[in-house]
């Protein structure tokens with residue numbers, strides 16, 4: 750889970766899905782997919798989080814492997830500002 754200090758809470762905002770491309774938040778991305786936005790992505794299988802720049806590849810299977818039945822699927826959990 751992404752953490753922040755209380756003092757930094759003023760720099761965080763809640764996304765309004767209808768205003769900020771809500772489908773970005775609903776979609777699951779496969780290993781190696783291009784990240785649709787700058788931000789933090791969480792693996793649905795194990796909970797590990799990574800940061801990724803927009804258009805950069807999310808961790809590929811050989812970079813993030815599971816030794817169990819859980820699939821690697823990335824979900825955007827925090828979108829950061831960026832060009």
Ligand SMILES: [Zn+2]
Pocket residue numbers: 792793794795796797813815821
């Ligand atoms: Zn994982």
